[in-house]
Amino acid sequence: MVKLAHSLLLKLPPELAHNIGRWVLSCVQWVRFRMNPAPWEPPLVVVLPTPSPIRLRSRVGVAAGLDKNAQVFAGLACLGAAFVEVGTVTPLAQAGNPKPRLWRPGSGALVNHMGFNSVGLEGFRKNLHRYRSKVPGLAIFANIGKNRATANEDALGDYRKGFEALLGHVDGFVVNLSSPNTPSLVALQSEAFLTEIASVAPAQVPTWIKLSPDLDNSALEALCGFVRREKRIAGLVLTNTSREMAAEVFGFENGGLSGRPLFSRALECVSIARQALGPEKTLIGVGGIWNAASARQMREAGADLFEVYTGLVYQGPGFLKTLAEVP
Numbered sequence: 272m273v274k275l276a277h278s279l280l281l282k283l284p285p286e287l288a289h290n291i292g293r294w295v296l297s298c299v300q301w302v303r304f305r306m307n308p309a310p311w312e313p314p315l316v317v318v319l320p321t322p323s324p325i326r327l328r329s330r331v332g333v334a335a336g337l338d339k340n341a342q343v344f345a346g347l348a349c350l351g352a353a354f355v356e357v358g359t360v361t362p363l364a365q366a367g368n369p370k371p372r373l374w375r376p377g378s379g380a381l382v383n384h385m386g387f388n389s390v391g392l393e394g395f396r397k398n399l400h401r402y403r404s405k406v407p408g409l410a411i412f413a414n415i416g417k418n419r420a421t422a423n424e425d426a427l428g429d430y431r432k433g434f435e436a437l438l439g440h441v442d443g444f445v446v447n448l449s450s451p452n453t454p455s456l457v458a459l460q461s462e463a464f465l466t467e468i469a470s471v472a473p474a475q476v477p478t479w480i481k482l483s484p485d486l487d488n489s490a491l492e493a494l495c496g497f498v499r500r501e502k503r504i505a506g507l508v509l510t511n512t513s514r515e516m517a518a519e520v521f522g523f524e525n526g527g528l529s530g531r532p533l534f535s536r537a538l539e540c541v542s543i544a545r546q547a548l549g550p551e552k553t554l555i556g557v558g559g560i561w562n563a564a565s566a567r568q569m570r571e572a573g574a575d576l577f578e579v580y581t582g583l584v585y586q587g588p589g590f591l592k593t594l595a596e597v598p
């Protein structure tokens with residue numbers, strides 16, 4: 272039944288299918304906690320060496336974008352996620368880019384041009400509270416961004432609002448500087464802006480920076496060198512979607528590519544970063560993970576944790592439990 276429903280979903284227009292998938296997840300979590308109000312507390316076996324160590328049930332998480340508004344993270348925990356990156360959340364609510372903005376171009380890929388559709392920090396925090404206490408065994412990292420209307424010169428203020436509104440409600444932050452769908456956002460991937468982020472990042476929980484696979488290797492190495500020296504930054508999330516591959520592989524004028532064709536570049540970025548960051552910083556590998564073997568390769572390249580989005584869309588709800596076995 273589940274397999275049949277999943278294959279039918281993949282025949283629907285992509286954004287509609289995503290919305291139905293999220294609705295089903297919200298039903299799963301509602302039923303689970305209605306029938307059994309006991310909190311979800313699996314044995315926590317992985318310890319992440321961050322400011323206050325984070326304990327996890329495994330190394331697999333769900334990447335940002337799937338639960339943009341913190342509505343279904345408890346359902347994702349029931350499917351096997353050890354952590355969920357909720358967001359990207361922007362300070363003020365915004366609608367994102369016009370539709371259509373999500374495509375399945377083939378080869379196990381997605382191209383998205385969502386543009387941070389978000390309920391904004393206030394609605395996000397309310398949503399978070401609804402299920403937060405029911406899943407103490409799930410680590411929740413808030414992926415924070417800036418509003419489209421905020422100029423890059425004022426971007427720090429938007430990130431500061433994200434930290435302030437959500438500190439105490441989440442286990443860590445991911446600063447998203449790499450979505451290709453918010454004009455000029457990727458220009459913030461600089462040492463100057465990272466210095467500013469480090470000056471406002473909280474000391475109590477870890478903050479990771481999420482970077483683009485379209486950075487050239489020397490720019491990536493230089494940013495890693497900075498992160499290695501900077502106490503307030505726990506490490507990196509590598510990678511976001513690729514604007515360049517969406518254009519070069521599939522001829523898209525807008526949007527970023529995720530899924531299978533991204534894997535080898537994401538793996539290369541993780542491996543470069545592990546060399547340049549040294550052993551102390553934590554690395555979250557994401558991009559094109561398709562099965563347990565590719566998750567294992569991410570681990571071998573130096574990722575402490577790994578995340579999936581597109582693989583989960585194509586492989587269906589059993590995917591997270593398969594990956595949870597990867598040591």
Ligand SMILES: Cc1cc2nc3c(=O)[nH]c(=O)nc-3n(C[C@H](O)[C@H](O)[C@H](O)COP(=O)(O)O)c2cc1C
Pocket residue numbers: 334335336337339358359373381383385387414447450481510511512528529530531533557558559560578579580581582
């Ligand atoms: C539809 C869609 C929406 C996304 N939205 C976000 C987002 O809001 N913030 C973010 O940091 N990454 C976002 N991503 C990127 C993913 O978090 C991830 O970095 C990327 O998809 C590569 O992983 P994957 O190949 O497993 O999908 C999005 C990806 C997709 C497909």
